[in-house]
Structure formats: structure tokens, C-alpha cells
Amino acid sequence: MNLVVCVKQVPDTTEVKIDPVTNTLIRQGVPSIVNPFDKNALETALQLKEQHGGRVTVISMGPPQAKDALKECLAMGADEAVLVSDRAFGGADTLATSYTLAAAIRKLGNYDIILCGKQAIDGDTAQVGPEMAEHLGIAQVTYVAKLTVEGAAVRVEREHDVGYEILEVQTPVLVSVVKAINEPRLPTVKGTMKANRAEIPLWGAGDLAVSEPRLGLKGSPTQVRKIFTPPQRTQGVVIQKETAREAVADLLQKLADAKIV
């Protein structure tokens, strides 16, 4: 079974600060990590490989330093990694990113399941996975919390607000996973050493069958007009009194003081 896992290198914080002048992310001094949901995707792939055999290839689009994220994936047990990187890809929105990654996956060739995290913790769009499936013309299932494989049939439980949707799809398929699917393993010493010695090929625009106007900023219809830090929500107040009557009286008083009633 050929498994492809798409990963993104993201800043290690959910509280990314924004430069108020340029409206861009302040990345300086923020360490980079593998997007946590992508680690769940990799763990899913590694477990499938352990059960059914095959190969796990990890792919990432990003700047050259995204190699570190790929190295960590190799240390966890991925068989090979490819970095898709080129100045021409810079400024890509989700459409240009998914277009480029789809081209890279086509170049990899034979695949059964493409695994992604449900979303990246920096952009939080959850669009790149589904868009890749569209570019590749294959089935997709998002928000998967459980996955089993029997032959060419992939049985999944898809997370919903009200419960789980159980689906069966045929390979090739793109699956995006949620945190609940597993606990990603830690890299071993041997894996770390192997990853350190591994050569990670770098694919640029020239290596892919892509049309240049669809890459990077040029190929991105999304335009960011403004990025801002939302005002902090203040903590709520819990009114605890002996009786409901007293609590309601207190609440009404507070609302009156605030000139709401």
C-alpha cells in the first residue's frame, strides 16, 4: 500500500503575534514544528504500513527550512520525504498550494491513500486537502476519526457535531484526520539518526508539470485585506447565591448597573 502524507511546517504557538504595521505574522523567534494534525495523519499512515505493508512518503511545500519538519517525519518512521520548494511558489493561497502539491503527488505516481491533518494550526483553512483531491479527481473524506482498510475498501468514521458518519470508499482516496484518531508516536534514536543521514529531494517548479500562472502569489485568487488580533474576550461572571431568587436579583442589579435593562 502506497501512502502519501502531506505535512506543513507551522510556528509552534497558537498565539501567533501580528505585526500591527505590516499586518503579517511575526515569525521571528517562534520555533517551527510539524503541524500537530499532520502528525496524526502520519501516525495513521505508519500504522497502516505496519498492518498492511507498503511505503510511507511524506511531502511538504514550504521554504527550505521545512526540511526540518520532514526530517522529524522520517525520524518517526516515514520511508521517504520530498520537499516542494521554489521561490515561484511563494505567497501561494490554498488554491495555488493544493495545485502545486497535487502536481507533486502526480509526480510521485502510484498512491492508494493520501493523508492530511484536518487543518493547519496557523492558517486554519482546512482547504488544501480537499482541494488536492479535486485537482487529482479522487474521492475525499474529511474529519476522519477512525480508519480501517480491507483490500481496496477504506472504511472510515467521520466526525460530526452529532455523532459519527460511517463511510466506505475505494482507493485512491484522500483522507483528512482529526486529533482523536490516534496518539502520534515519538521519534526513536535510530529513526532520528536515519533521518539525519537521509537525503531529502527538493522539487522546484521545473520538476513539476505545472502551469506557471497558477503558482504562488500569481495563482492565488485570495487576497488578504487585513489581518488583526481579535479583541480579547473577557471572562464571564458566575453568580452563585443561596437561592435562585437571590441570584436573579443580583443579575438584574448587575444588568441595571450596566444600563442593559
Add this chain to the structure above:
Amino acid sequence: MNFELTAEQQDIRKMVRDFAEKSVAPTAAERDEKELFPRDIFDAMGKLGILGLPYPEEYGGAGSDFVSYALAVEEISWVCGSTGIGLSVHVSLCAWPIFRYGTEEQKQKYLRPLAEGTKLGAFGLTEPNAGTDAGASATTAVKDGDSYVINGTKVFNTNGGEAEIEVIFAMTDKEKGLKGLSAFIVEKGTPGFTYGKKEIKMGIRSSVQRELIFENCRVPAANLLGKEGEGFKIAMSTLDGGRIGVAAQSVGIAQGALEEAVRYAKQRVQFGKPIATFQGVNFLLADMATQVEAARLLTHRAAYHKSNHLPYAKEAAMAKMFASDTAMSVTTNAVQIFGGYGFSREYPVERMMRDAKITQIYEGTNQAQRMVIAGSILK
């Protein structure tokens, strides 16, 4: 001259740091409070290859080196000194003498499970009346046919009772004094081998030290490590390496305390300013940081010597002595910077200060290190 760690060493350090933060740190305070030995953490370290870091793959190890091993001990001790010493004892004091002096059969039978981390190791030399003076050992081993019969008591045995494999020392010929000491591999569960009291301690409370009792304990002659009479040489060369582990543990404890102190000094406001802005505090931090850096360099150099088959007895003794004194002074100053909160169990620096004290004592007191260093430079 090159002060950079190799890419592999840096990656291993990061890998162990991630493990330490995720799997060791969260329980450190509770394990200290309740004196809980974390067998689960050792099992996890075994699976990840940390327990066999410097040993060749043919013996179940990860095939890295002693610098990476020292980095691993430092990173673990940075969050938990107790777990750090258990790791150091396992790798340096139990697996190493088998790796260095063991027969091929002994390596396959004992080093492999130690390096793979399926079994835990310990080292028994100290006795009630034989501490620094190892030649005063009263434990005896008498050859009887195909086995040795061991009688005696060992104390303060780190990992004792948890370890499946012990390297212990006993007199095979009392007349010969130091040259009559021999080393043996003894398995947990061997008839006649039992455990006495478990020490209740000031620090490293999540590490376990027990008394080992040998009463007519019959050990196969095949478990003699090295030759009869080589025990003292084996013990001393093993402790030379162990000291690199203790030095690394000390650097880790000191680094942990330094980071806590820096963070606190930046947050704690008195007289309208963070206390870090006061010279009385920030000069202290500057001294602490310098001591930690010096201790780390001495430790890495000793580990580098060991990895590259250069003499390391003096280097290891210097590193152990300086790093453990550093751990004591840096943790004490960290408590000072925290003030009353530092003395409280609410913050981790008081645990670090309690953990630091033993590093000046075990695997050779710092006075014994001076004996080693003086002996080496006055040769």
C-alpha cells in the same frame, strides 16, 4: 577547533528533549513527593533507544556515541534528576562494564536486553563499611564447582529492586586486597539474592536506592565479568564513565534551575520593576549561566574523549566535580531568586536543590574526584 555538536547529536538532543517535556516532566513533582519509581518511563526510553544510545547495533544499541548519551542524560535531568541518574546508572555503570569486559556470550545475554531496554541495569559496589574505600569490601564470592557462592550486603544500590541485571563486586581473594576483588553479573530472582531496606532520601526521591542482600547466592561461573581479581580495575574504569553521566545529570539539573530563575526574575515585580532589572539579581543570573556553560563544556569534552578512545579519567573527574558543585550552587541561588516561593513546593526549584546535593556525593565524592585529579597530574 570545533565547539559545535554534530547534526546527529543536535537531533538526538532535540528528540530526547521532546520526550522529556512530554513524558517525564509532567509527573516529576508527584513522583518526587510520593517516591514513585517510573518504570513506565524507563520502558518508554527503552523503546525509543535511549537506554542503549552509545552501544553498537549488533548488541541492540542505537549505535550513537557518548556525547549523545551525555546530552540525553542532561535533557532528562533538566526536567527530572531522578530519572536522569537511573538512565546514567543503567547505561554507564551496568551496560558499559559488560560491553567493555564481557565475553561475546555475556554481551548477547545481558548487554543486548539492557541496550534494547527490555531489562534495567544496576551496579553494586558500595557497602556499609566500604564507600570510597572500595578495597574494604566485605562481600565474598567463593568458587564452588561451576559457580560462585556470594555472601554479603551492598547499600545505596541505585535502581536496586527494579533492575533485572546487577553488576556487583565481591572479594574472591581477601588476602590480595584490591587485587582480590572480582565483578559478577547477577540476575534479579537468583536464589539467595534479596533486597533490604529502601532508602528514604533528601533528593532524587523518584530514583530508588536499595540494600542488596546475598545469602549463599549461587551465581554461574560464566557470570564472572573479566577475570578473577580484575574487579577493582573494572569498578574504577566503570566509575570514570559513570562520572560523565553524573556530570551531565548535574548540568541538566543546573540548566533547569537557571531557566526557572530567569523566567521568574523577568515576571516577578517588586518596587514596580521586574526583579531581573536589579543588579543584585541579574549578576547572580550571569554567574549561574556562566557556571552552567563551563560545566557543560567540561562534560562534553569528557564525553568526547570517551567517544574517541582518548584518556578520560581526569576529564570525567573534573567534569563531575565542577558540574555537581555548579548544580548545588545554581539551584541554591535559584531558590534565593524565588525568595519564599523558592522554598515552597509550589515551584520546582526546591526539588532541584534537593536533587543537586547527591551529585556532589555519589559515584565518588567530590573529595575522591580531587584524589583522582591530583593523582593524574602528579603522576
